[in-house]
Amino acid sequence: MNYLITGSSGQLGSAFSHVLSSRGRAFHALSRNELDITDSGKLLNIVKAIKPDVVVNTAGWTNVDLAESNEFEAMKINAHAVGFLSDICAAQEVKLVHFSTDYVFSGDDRIPYKTGSHKNPLNVYGHSKSIGEDFVLSNYPQGSYVIRTAWLYSRWGRNFAKTITKQALNSTMPLRVIADQIGQPTSALDLAEFTVEMVESQKDGGVFHGTNSGEASWYQFACKIFALVGADIGRITPVMSKDFEQVAPRPKYSVLENNNWDSGGIGGMQNWEVALESEIQAIAKFVREDS
Secondary structure (H helix, E strand, C coil): CEEEEECCCCHHHHHHHHHHHHCCCEEEEECCCCCCCCCHHHHHHHHHHHCCCEEEECCCCCCHHHHCCCHHHHHHHHHHHHHHHHHHHHHHCCEEEEEEEHHHCCCCCCCCECCCCCCCCCCHHHHHHHHHHHHHHHHCHHHEEEEEECCEECCCCCCHHHHHHHHHHHCCCCEEEECCCEECCEEHHHHHHHHHHHHHCCCCCEEEECCCECCEEHHHHHHHHHHHHCCCHHHEEEECHHHCCCCCCCCCECCECCHHHHHHCCCCCCEHHHHHHHHHHHHHHHHHHHC
C-alpha cells in the first residue's frame, strides 16, 4: 500500500512515519508547510499526483484553549477542510483515515462512551472535530475510518508526557496537576500501529475508538511518569479543575469504550500504563537531547 500522511510534522504524523518506515511501506509524509489541507485545489492535485491507496489525516487545529477565540480557523481546519478531503478521497476511491477526539463528548456520564453515544461537545475544539466527523461519515462512509483518540503522547512534538518528563528530570519545583478530569493516556505509536493493522486487514470503515485501555486522571498520569523516571512523586499536588486556569471547559470523564477493534481480529490496545512504560525511555531521551 502507498500512504499519504497529512500533518506529518505533528506527533501523530511522526508516529505514522515511524511505523510505516519500520514496516517497509511506501508513504509520502507532508507537513502543513508542504500541504495546507484547507487549500482544496492543491489537496486534489497532490492526491491525483501521488495516487495513494490510503490518506492518513493527522492535520488539525489542536490547541483547545486557543480555539475558543479562533473559532473560524478551528472550524476551517478541523471541519471544512476535512469535508474537502473526504470528497476528494471519495472521488478518487482512496481510503481515508481521519482522527477525532474524546472531546466530542460532554463528560457528564460515568461509564465509557460507545462509538454511537450522543455527542455533545463542551468547547469549540470538540465542536469543530464533531462536525469534521459528520462530514466524513456523510461524504464517504464506505471508505473512511473515523478514529477518536484521547490524551495522545509520544517522543515527538509537544504533549503532556514530554512536559511532565521535562519537569521530572530538569527541575525540583513543585507541580500542580488536575485530578478531577478522567481519560485515557494513549501512545501515538500504539495508535499508529493499530491503525495500520486495521487498514491493512481490510476492515470495514466506520467510527472507532483508538485509545489505550484503562483510565486515569492527569494527576495519576503525571505520578506514573515521575515514578518511571525515578523522580519524587511528592512534588506533585493534585488540584481541581476549578483551581486551574483553562479557557475552554473540558469533559470531566471522557473514557472511550474501545473494544470495536476486536471484531476484525485485531485485538484491543494495551493498557495505558504498559504502553507508557515501553515509551518513557524514548521520551526521556528526547527531553534530555532538547535540554
